[in-house]
Amino acid sequence: MNQLTAQAPGGVPHLTHWQGVWRWLLLAFALVLSLGVAQVVHAQADPDREMSTGAPGIDADQWRQVRSGETGDNYRTSRYESDYNLINSSGETWRQWRNRWVSPFGLIVIGGMIVIITLFYLIVGRKELEGERTGRKLFRWPLFxxxxxxxVASLFIVLALTGLNLLFGKFVFRGLFGDAFWGGMISASKFLHNYLGPIFGVLLIVLLVCLIKDNIPKKHDLEWFKKGGGMVGKKHVDAGFANGGEKAWYWILATVGVLVVASGFVLDFPNFGQxxxxxxxxxxxxxVGALGLTAVSIGHIYIGTLGTEGSLEGMTTGYVDETWAKEHHNLWYEEVKDQSVSEQELVDRRASKGAGDSPATRSS
Structure with a gap:
């Protein structure tokens, strides 16, 4: 007779001792497996239990030490610079600064500037020329x-809009157009911002170098600020080729603008060990710098377009009317007034391809 089975009279095999053992082993294995699955599910539902399971021996006090930035043999890794902690506290600090301070700062300064300019326009109105146009022109800006x-201006506007979208877009466009549209929009904004930024930086430096001699501060610039650019008192304020406000904008670009460009290069090219x-x-x-520049640029754009009659002509045609030059840049006008030309002379020059691309003598 076989050791494992015994034949019953009806031909049906009986379970032997070993078959019973295997049945109990399978039952025990199923029980252990079910308990293990239950433990995993419970650990996933309970972060504290998951932490203690994944990192036994680490309690809440130790995690607070890690979070506070304390370092030691148990916390240090081999990563570069600030990545030496299991939890990088500086990352949370950056997030708090960005969300609690930088974003509200941007809304306040840009929104505030828009409100101020709107009220100024509604109350004071556009700065019209006091005298009649003479029809004679003075050359002010060469084609280059x-x-x-x-x-530079076009790139600045694109960078400002894409930067604002990166900072605030999800609070506006995501809710209006949905995730799909906003996702494509934010990707395009990031692409344009990253690739146009370096081009803007290079062109800005070139522009600053070209204009520096016209923007050296002079004594009469202080008087220009005291009289609010001519808003205080009835007399015109002395100004050379560039007035006090234009020089202030230049030096804001030369300081804050260059700082924004430099920090942008650090962000755009993270392959130099930073x-x-x-x-x-x-x-x-x-x-912070870009938001501040955007706010100030709104004032610059307003004054150069809608806010002051005749200002935009100089940057579109290169020429300004004698009356505009006399009222806004009288010191420069006195030096170049004998170089004025009539509109007919300009037409003749352009027809003969001699469009007068040599600027008049400048006084800053």
Whole structure:
């Protein structure tokens, strides 16, 4: 007779001792497996239990030490610079600065500037020329500087809009158009911002170099500010080729603008050894500077277009009317008034391809 089975009279095999053992082993294995699955599910539902399971021996006090930035053999890794902690506290600090301070700052300064300019326009109105136009023109901006100015201005507007979208877009466009549209929009904004930024930086430096001699501060600029650019008192304020306000805008670009460009390069090219802390500080500096520049640029755009009669003509045609030059840049006008030409002379010059691309003598 076989050791494992015994044949019953009816031909039906009986379970032997070993078959019973295997049945109990299978039952025990199923029980252990079910308990293990239950443990995993419970750990996933309970973060504290998951933490203690994944990292036994680490309690809440130790995690608070890690979060506070304390370092030690148990917390240190081999990563570069600020990545030496299991939890990088500086990342949370950056997030708080960005969300609690930088974003509200942007809304306040840009929104405030728009409100101020709107009220100013509604109450004071446009600055019209006091005298009649003479019809005689003075050459002010050569073609190269006009092209450079509009290139920088166009790039600045694109960068400002894409930057604002990166900072605030999800709060506006995501809710209006949905995730799909907003996702494509934010990707396009990031692409344009990253690739046009370096071009803007290079052109801005070239523009600043070309204009520096016309924007050296002079004594009469202080008087210009005291009289609010002519808003205080009845007399015109002395100004050379560039008035006090234009010089202020120039030096804002030469300081804050260059700082924004430099921090943008740090963010755009993270392959020169800069670590996470450096990138986070560069991001804060870049955002604050760019938001401030955007706010001030709104004032510059208003004054150069809608706010002052005749200002835009100089940057589109290169020429300004004698009356405009006399009222806004009287010191410069006195030096170049004998170089004025009539509109018919301009037509003749352009017809003969001698469009007068040599600027009149400048006084800053």
């Amino acid at each position: 500087l006009r092209a450079l100015h509009w290139s 670590g996470r802390d450096t990138m986070q500080w560069a991001n804060i500096i870049h955002a």
